[in-house]
Amino acid sequence: MTNRPLIIDCLQYSDWSEKIFRQMNEGNIAAVHVTICYHEDFRETVGNIVAWNHRFEKYQDLILPGRSANDVRRAHAEGKTAILFGFQNCSPIEDNIGLVEVCHQLGARFMQLSYNNQSLLATGCYEDNDPGITRMGRQVIREMNRVGLVIDMSHSAERSTLEAIEISERPIAITHANPASWHPALRNKSDTVLKALAESGGMLGFSLYPHHLSNGSQCTLDDFCIMIARTAEMMGIDQVGFGSDLCQDQPDTVVAWMRNGTWTLDTDFGEGSANAPGFPDQPTWFGDNRDFKDILAGMRKVGFSDTDIAKIGGDNWLNFFERSFGREEAA
Amino acid sequence: MTNRPLIIDCLQYSDWSEKIFRQMNEGNIAAVHVTICYHEDFRETVGNIVAWNHRFEKYQDLILPGRSANDVRRAHAEGKTAILFGFQNCSPIEDNIGLVEVCHQLGARFMQLSYNNQSLLATGCYEDNDPGITRMGRQVIREMNRVGLVIDMSHSAERSTLEAIEISERPIAITHANPASWHPALRNKSDTVLKALAESGGMLGFSLYPHHLSNGSQCTLDDFCIMIARTAEMMGIDQVGFGSDLCQDQPDTVVAWMRNGTWTLDTDFGEGSANAPGFPDQPTWFGDNRDFKDILAGMRKVGFSDTDIAKIGGDNWLNFFERSFGREEAA
Numbered sequence: 199m200t201n202r203p204l205i206i207d208c209l210q211y212s213d214w215s216e217k218i219f220r221q222m223n224e225g226n227i228a229a230v231h232v233t234i235c236y237h238e239d240f241r242e243t244v245g246n247i248v249a250w251n252h253r254f255e256k257y258q259d260l261i262l263p264g265r266s267a268n269d270v271r272r273a274h275a276e277g278k279t280a281i282l283f284g285f286q287n288c289s290p291i292e293d294n295i296g297l298v299e300v301c302h303q304l305g306a307r308f309m310q311l312s313y314n315n316q317s318l319l320a321t322g323c324y325e326d327n328d329p330g331i332t333r334m335g336r337q338v339i340r341e342m343n344r345v346g347l348v349i350d351m352s353h354s355a356e357r358s359t360l361e362a363i364e365i366s367e368r369p370i371a372i373t374h375a376n377p378a379s380w381h382p383a384l385r386n387k388s389d390t391v392l393k394a395l396a397e398s399g400g401m402l403g404f405s406l407y408p409h410h411l412s413n414g415s416q417c418t419l420d421d422f423c424i425m426i427a428r429t430a431e432m433m434g435i436d437q438v439g440f441g442s443d444l445c446q447d448q449p450d451t452v453v454a455w456m457r458n459g460t461w462t463l464d465t466d467f468g469e470g471s472a473n474a475p476g477f478p479d480q481p482t483w484f485g486d487n488r489d490f491k492d493i494l495a496g497m498r499k500v501g502f503s504d505t506d507i508a509k510i511g512g513d514n515w516l517n518f519f520e521r522s523f524g525r526e527e528a529a
Numbered sequence: 530m531t532n533r534p535l536i537i538d539c540l541q542y543s544d545w546s547e548k549i550f551r552q553m554n555e556g557n558i559a560a561v562h563v564t565i566c567y568h569e570d571f572r573e574t575v576g577n578i579v580a581w582n583h584r585f586e587k588y589q590d591l592i593l594p595g596r597s598a599n600d601v602r603r604a605h606a607e608g609k610t611a612i613l614f615g616f617q618n619c620s621p622i623e624d625n626i627g628l629v630e631v632c633h634q635l636g637a638r639f640m641q642l643s644y645n646n647q648s649l650l651a652t653g654c655y656e657d658n659d660p661g662i663t664r665m666g667r668q669v670i671r672e673m674n675r676v677g678l679v680i681d682m683s684h685s686a687e688r689s690t691l692e693a694i695e696i697s698e699r700p701i702a703i704t705h706a707n708p709a710s711w712h713p714a715l716r717n718k719s720d721t722v723l724k725a726l727a728e729s730g731g732m733l734g735f736s737l738y739p740h741h742l743s744n745g746s747q748c749t750l751d752d753f754c755i756m757i758a759r760t761a762e763m764m765g766i767d768q769v770g771f772g773s774d775l776c777q778d779q780p781d782t783v784v785a786w787m788r789n790g791t792w793t794l795d796t797d798f799g800e801g802s803a804n805a806p807g808f809p810d811q812p813t814w815f816g817d818n819r820d821f822k823d824i825l826a827g828m829r830k831v832g833f834s835d836t837d838i839a840k841i842g843g844d845n846w847l848n849f850f851e852r853s854f855g856r857e858e859a860a
Contacts, residue, residue: 318647329657330657333646460626463672
């Protein structure tokens with residue numbers, strides 16, 4: 199065993215490179231939940247998996263495919279980083295419930311029921327109206343529960359999120375968002391949602407994406423750590439972790455694609471604006487995977503114990519993975 | 530010119546055969562709007578178009594591809610039947626607004642914004658909640674208006690339908706449904722919807738599918754014709770036509786597929802039930818395309834003039850096609 203901290207980041211979408219994988223290892227990041235789909239259909243998502251298979255081969259001294267909590271423990275023991283696949287949209291299952299199990303077989307462990315817009319399953323946070331989980335959504339939640347594919351509602355609207363928590367027989371996740379009571383962004387979550395999530399055994403990953411931070415790119419580390427403390431107080435110390443939403447080295451064309459996909463002929467600026475359409479600057483204290491250690495130090499400064507820092511830093515997600523990634527009967 | 534009646538049926542999904550095409554010709558059916566998609570994605574829909582291209586080649590003495598009102602007039606003059614393509618779902622455009630124009634180029638002239646369930650664009654009539662037209666839906670309506678692809682809300686829910694009528698700058702259609710005030714089926718339409726449709730210049734096609742008929746398979750021809758008269762009175766004589774929803778020679782596996790696609794692991798019985806899961810029996814007076822002449826005779830019996838019979842029998846749809854299938858600037 200090692201005394202290095204075990205850190206898990208439950209959302210990144212970077213322009214993957216050896217440099218970034220080395221930074222993960224250096225930062226003691228035992229697992230990263232990486233996005234492998236924003237708008238892609240099943241076949242396109244498989245193409246992204248092929249690209250990851252090549253990376254697993256080429257960078258096997260740095261990363262390994264993460265399918266279970268044990269894979270994360272193994273990565274940590276070997277000083278590597280386990281890569282967990284997740285979808286930010288339900289587009290990979292198209293209109294076919296049979297693809298839920300197939301995606302799990304291919305390694306997917308998280309799927310959002312919607313991105314920003316209405317999906318076949320649920321409503322995204324940018325729609326004006328949210329009717330809740332659809333007929334197909336209810337079927338798919340049951341199937342995700344059965345195979346061990348975690349429901350992620352990070353980009354979904356309020357009613358859909360509350361209904362997903364209610365309908366799902368297994369705890370769900372909001373992998374990357376902050377409390378709206380701290381910073382009232384459309385993507386951040388109400389206390390109602392966060393309390394329901396916590397009561398059902400679900401997990402929140404704290405986002406470090408500037409649009410989700412109070413004062414944006416100027417948010418201070420202290421302010422961020424105090425927000426963590428208050429949220430842990432509200433939700434319980436075991437229900438929170440990190441989901442940085444780090445999009446390292448990505449060009450601004452990527453955030454434009456995330457927002458617009460191929461669904462609109464107008465330009466949607468999402469959390470940005472016509473004057474600031476690109477990725478916002480990261481806070482100075484969080485630029486890459488090596489900076490989690492500074493966040494943990496900041497948490498210590500605002501009064502967190504070593505045990506609680508270990509929980510939020512990685513142990514909570516590890517326990518959640520343990521309970522969530524297997525078949526329902528084993529849960 | 531010919532003195533044969535010009536009849537248009539604005540919805541059929543039969544198990545296409547030479548027999549059926551000959552019945553269309555014999556029945557003086559100048560045009561049939563045929564469904565070429567219930568759940569298919571773009572590529573699968575193209576496969577269905579390939580099958581139709583083969584039929585157009587093989588049965589060129591009986592049918593021809595219908596892309597415009599002129600094609601329908603030509604078919605009528607030659608004693609043939611023009612085949613117009615339509616989608617009962619928006620699945621062929623997937624999440625790509627650019628496919629709207631491509632589908633029009635491939636011959637599609639009608640697209641429902643949703644089938645029974647929630648789609649990316651609108652809500653189906655079987656959902657518990659209807660939030661109206663989505664963000665992508667507003668974009669797609671504008672694009673359908675631009676290229677001349679008619680919005681069909683036959684299977685959509687009330688609020689989505691009213692919003693589609695409101696948002697669309699061109700008249701829309703409900704190609705196959707009846708008034709719910711005559712027979713309160715989930716698929717039939719409220720007077721509110723029918724009046725808004727008529728006021729905007731839209732068209733209703735009267736359905737002959739037994740689940741949409743008062744007394745189902747036992748509905749009498751008289752009762753059906755009186756319903757036509759009352760609806761024409763409410764909507765105006767120029768806003769109604771036929772959309773029989775005829776599914777001739779189809780096995781019951783087809784209606785099960787229409788209802789269940791690949792979206793559910795439970796069995797959805799739609800308008801049927803566990804005890805009566807298959808296609809219902811047609812009324813004795815409407816079994817195939819040769820029987821429209823009996824409906825026209827029935828309409829005469831309840832008091833319709835020859836002019837009005839010609840309008841409802843085909844002229845109204847022909848005028849609607851004239852206004853609807855070209856580019857917006859030509860409208």
